[in-house]
Amino acid sequence: MADLIFYTNPQSRGQTVRWMLEEIGAPYDTEILDYATTMKTEPYLSVNPMGKVPAIKHKGKVVTEVAAICCYLADAFPEANLAPPxxxxxxxxxxxxxxxxxxxxxxxxxxxxxxxxxxxxxxxxxxxxxxxxxxxxxxxxxxxxxxxxxxxxxxxxxxxxxxxxxxxxxxxxxxxxxxxxxxxxxxxxYRRAQEIDSRLVAEAQAQQPQPA
The missing domain is CATH 1.20.1050.10 (Glutathione S-transferase Yfyf (Class Pi); Chain A, domain 2)
Known part of the structure; x- marks a missing residue:
């Protein structure tokens, strides 16, 4: 398991964090959450009691809120040059x-x-x-x-x-x-992030029951 875990739904503000993760280039694991089920129950509520995404866990520490996550990742991975001095x-x-x-x-x-x-x-x-x-x-x-x-x-x-x-x-x-x-x-x-989330959306839609 990577030191960096990304909790998201591909149809959420997590798309911005996905882009940030692709910019820093560090390996990360992704956990996809469903709005009606896994996002509102444990174990995710122990990550974010608000029951919303995105969130990250880096070396055991949780960061929520997109702006905070972007700032945190820029600082945690300075080699990506995503923050000024x-x-x-x-x-x-x-x-x-x-x-x-x-x-x-x-x-x-x-x-x-x-x-x-x-x-x-x-x-x-x-x-x-x-x-x-x-x-x-x-x-x-x-x-x-x-x-x-x-x-x-x-x-x-x-x-x-x-x-x-x-x-x-x-x-x-x-x-x-x-x-x-x-x-x-x-x-x-950005293009890589969009491709990943678009594929995840398509996979989720393909798994939905089709009307008779």
Whole structure:
């Protein structure tokens, strides 16, 4: 068994962590969990009591939450060069956690059909959808990468989120976002990750009972 175990479902945010794992290139074992059964019972609840994926276990230590997993793996496997030097990580941390906080909340609420009223926007961490998305657009405009002079885990995380929002029509396909998502996903590790998860989805669908 590898020192690194990846708990996921191929139709989940685990796709982002799969991409990160393919970027670092270290051997890992995968445990596929089902939303209705194995994800909600032991032994997985001892890994993540929330009963959700993804999660990793590295040398016996558990990490959950996609942004935290990406940051952890970048640090645990520095040879992959997926984090800037420690004294130059302001943008790196800023934009990873901006995407995992305000952007995630903004598009999740919009997808659920809820928008904060003007009176409530001061209570909401992201204010409103347009403010959060506009801030991200400014951060990406004129940059090749969001946090360094090369691809980092920040680009992987932000790029995966932008790519997801574009795919599900949660984001206007303006050139800044489209170009950034295209460039960040034009990588062999991304393609390998997509191939693995697509194969797992196809295998799961083939095992489902067919209607009579």
């Amino acid at each position: 420690t004294d130059d990580r302001a943008d790196y941390y800023r934009w990873i956690f901006f995407a995992s906080g305000p952007i995630e909340a903004a598009f999740s609420n919009r997808a659920a059909g809820w928008e904060p009223t003007p009176e409530r926007q001061r209570m909401i961490g992201y204010g409103n959808f347009d403010l959060a998305i506009g801030t991200l657009e400014k951060a990406l405009t004129g940059r090749n990468y969001i946090a360094a002079d090369h691809f980092t885990a920040a680009d992987l995380f932000v790029g995966s989120m932008v790519n997801f929002m574009l795919a599900f029509n949660l984001l206007d396909p303006n050139p800044v976002f489209v170009d950034y998502a295209r460039r960040m996903t034009d990588r062999d590790p």
